[in-house]
Amino acid sequence: METRITKLLGIRYPIIQGGMAWVAEHHLAAAVSNAGGMGLIGAGGAPASFVREEIRKAKEITDQPFGVNIMLMNPEADEIAKVVVEEGVKVVTTGAGNPGKYMAMWKEAGVRVIPVIASVAMAKMMERSGADAVVAEGTESGGHIGAATTMTLVPQVADAVRIPVIAAGGIGDGRGLAAAMMLGAEAVQMGTRFLVAKESVIHENYKKKVIAARDIDSEVTGLSHGHPVRQLRNAMTREYLKLEKEGAPFEELEQLTLGALRKAVVEGDTVNGTLMAGQIAGLVSREQTCAEMIQEIMEQAQKLLKR
């Protein structure tokens, strides 16, 4: 299934792994790349030195291309932007902001730049700044999200820009991949399905919650202060939403989520941790290797697209 994205990135299959903070470390990224997709190391809120180490460790276990996702609210985003150039990373995706100020440096270094966007306006702005492609991420996604659904966002972005579009949000199998292609995408980005990959190092408790989740088990916190985050419902989200409804100030709400993603991923705290996951969690039913997931998704999509 050759598309402008597989050619641009030099990958076999049009499947990109989401740059999930704390989750997308070198084992997962290398496993996805070794399976013919595009693995990403998610910088999340990590220091630049940690990101450099992760890049070096990934290079030791894959000779396939992989990328780095830079979460632009990271206080060390400027340094990480330089680290990817110094370490010879070929692909960068960005999230939660506008990467415009790094564009010239990255383009000069030959880095392929793929901003994650949640609106047509941002997609157009990124194309004007020189982006090679965009990830159009719908509100079905886990983590920090925009408002538009994947079904509505992807075709509108595909019509608005000439660069290729990667669909994200609510995609977890071959049906999702085939549907995304019909909407005008040339690849998909998946996060939630890869959470439960055998090579994903997140705590067993977190994996079990994703596997047990039903279609309506995610909740969006933070809408009141403009930083909506999708995660699985638990005691923490119940408390957060209650406080939010009562009009609690941002500082008080922030206390609940400070370090909570680490709590979930590293400690397996499913009560007070932030179990970021997308709406497709209900479809994710078992742990598999990344290669098994990608093979299964490709076979299913190819059958559907032929029909």
Ligand code: TUI
């Ligand atoms: O970035 C994401 N998803 C994320 S980042 C993250 S780390 C985090 N942890 C706790 C609280 C908040 C964040 C977890 N999940 N997805 C990509 C994405 N980017 N979705 C939406 C956007 C976006 C938002 C605003 C892109 C551009 C943008 O532009 C703002 C501007 O500067 O104009």
